[in-house]
Amino acid sequence: MATLQEIVSKQVPLAPGHRMCSGCSIPVIVNTIIAASDKPVIIANATGCLEVASTIYPFTAWKVPWMHLTFENAAAVAAGIETAYKAFKKRGKMKDDVNIIAFGGDGGTYDIGFQALSGALERGHKFLYVVYDNEGYMNTGNQRSGATPFGADTTTVPAGTMSIGKTQWRKNIVEICAAHRIPYAAQATAHNTLDLFNKAKKAFAADGPSFIAALQPCTTNWKYDTALTMAYSKLAVETNFWPLYEVENGKVHINYKPKERKPIEEFLKGQGRFRHLFKPENRHVIEEMQKMIDEEWERLLKLEESQVQI
């Protein structure tokens, strides 16, 4: 088992001087995942916060081979890289193995890039797809995505006297990906470095496509103090809003079970996007949210206990 000392001593793919917001947790996710690779990496990056803020021509923060792609085709390009690499190896033009990683935000993954992702998973390319999930189109100023949680205020579904914000629950992207019968899919967070590192290790070792959804608290559009990024990441797990689990060959394993799950208010409070929920007339929204979270958790426990294939 790796220690934090070992993890921070590994290759760091991103250089300082990038322009992600102060307090952004994307670089932490990217660094931890790539630290887990014992082989050289090739990165396919969908348009999104990571792409626009890491590379503003002629500046780039990347120290590893990296490609800027459109919103929709990160998984397709990763599949192409893998196929080309295999062909080169066969002809003896390349010798060493590489790990191919696609990074996309939730907009580029749950929504716009979903078709390419589904296709690449179905064709069985050996690559890791990582979504850094900040629950909205954040680099363009907080528009609603398929990952935005129930009750959140966004610019496209603003909360107000006639609206509670988003009225749908988010898509379950991990189970959707696992349902492609891929060997490895997992849910992780920015703050739990060891868990994220171990999941990336397993993903690289998988014989086929792998997928990791990492919750990435966004100081700018969740609207909280920049110092609290990791604190919110922890609260998301402690409230069961974002359980840490993995699906290995279709079977669910929960990596962390809070001893006493915290009420969802603890995660919501202090975030500007949920401020409206604390008005007396919106009390029922928080209650509904709590009910959904508890039901989802029960369902996850049952999946783990029964070992039914997803």
Add this chain to the structure above:
Amino acid sequence: MADKKGWHDLMRGADLPPATSLEYKTGSWRSMRPVFDASNCIHCMICVAYCPDMAIPITKSEEGVVGKGGRLYKGAVRLETNFDYCKGCGICAQECPTKCITMIREEEAVEASTK
């Protein structure tokens, strides 16, 4: 389509050498400054792993550095913050288990250094 083109004929995309962002000093974004008290540090590496700006350099120390309790800490140890890039988010101060990082206003730090 008389003149069929192959992929060799496509226009090349932009190529960039690695890590040119180092020329862009994001330290100028900072309004708060983390002040590090090395005498209280246990070199747990939490701040290093959590810094979004890779602004806390580390080194491998065989002989060890003196930290909390006057003890010697060996292996990966942290150094002073790199203020060329630190954006002053305060995550390091928030998460440090020994509270050996304090956030102060940037003007105070500048005033203190020019006195």
